[in-house]
Amino acid sequence: MAKVTYVEHNGKEHTIDVAEGLTLMEGAVKNMVPGIDADCGGACACATCMIYVPEEWLAKIPGKEDMEETMLDFCEHTQANSRLSCQIKVTPELDGIRVSLPESQH
Template structure:
């Protein structure tokens, strides 16, 4: 289990425990975190679970694969260094303390 902090665009923080094996997107969905829509259900077929990863965590996450890179092209104001799709980040104990911030909107 990992404690993950989701920060809405307006600054509201949601700190939740997400079980190992789920994705960061599933943790948001299961805890009714606003700002992550996950329209495709985690199939990496949209960009509606886009977040900005806290700079301290960018290098600690597994690298983006080509499909995630392609989908991020459709995200709202992607940041080349910090943008990730939460459906592609699998939760493990190593992610305990992860902080992600939602963009102003999902498209």
């Protein structure tokens, strides 16, 4: 388990215990956190599960693969710290992570 805090664009916070092995996307979608659409269910096909990950946490997460990188490159609200949450597996090192959500996924 890792405690993950999702911060909606309007500032509303959701702190959830996410099981190891699930992705940050699944942790949100299965627990009714609004703001992550994840149309494709985690196939890295739709880019509707973007999150912003603070600098200090990015180092604890494996880097982006090409597919994720290019998908993000074409999203409307992409920033330097954007990630697709379906590509990030929850590990014990991520306990306490805070991620924030974009204004919209489209």
